[in-house]
Amino acid sequence: MSDTITIPKSEYKKLKESVTISKAEYEEMLETIEILSDRGILKDISDSKKQFEEGKFTTLSNLKNEI
Numbered sequence: 897m898s899d900t901i902t903i904p905k906s907e908y909k910k911l912k913e914s915v916t917i918s919k920a921e922y923e924e925m926l927e928t929i930e931i932l933s934d935r936g937i938l939k940d941i942s943d944s945k946k947q948f949e950e951g952k953f954t955t956l957s958n959l960k961n962e963i
Contacts, residue, residue, distance in 0.1 A: 931937050
């Protein structure tokens with residue numbers, strides 16, 4: 897036997913407009929927002945991309961050989 901639950905129309909409308917995501921997805925979104933809100937981090941990412949495009953990097957293999 898199943899139970900019947902009655903939800904007021906006003907609450908049902910709120911539920912129809914809501915989105916449910918996992919806690920992990922929520923935390924990932926918060927982290928992304930934090931990164932995108934930090935100009936320093938965005939500059940570091942931009943600088944790193946530029947250095948990579950200019951070939952100013954070393955591979956893990958080369959780094960291991962230097963040690």
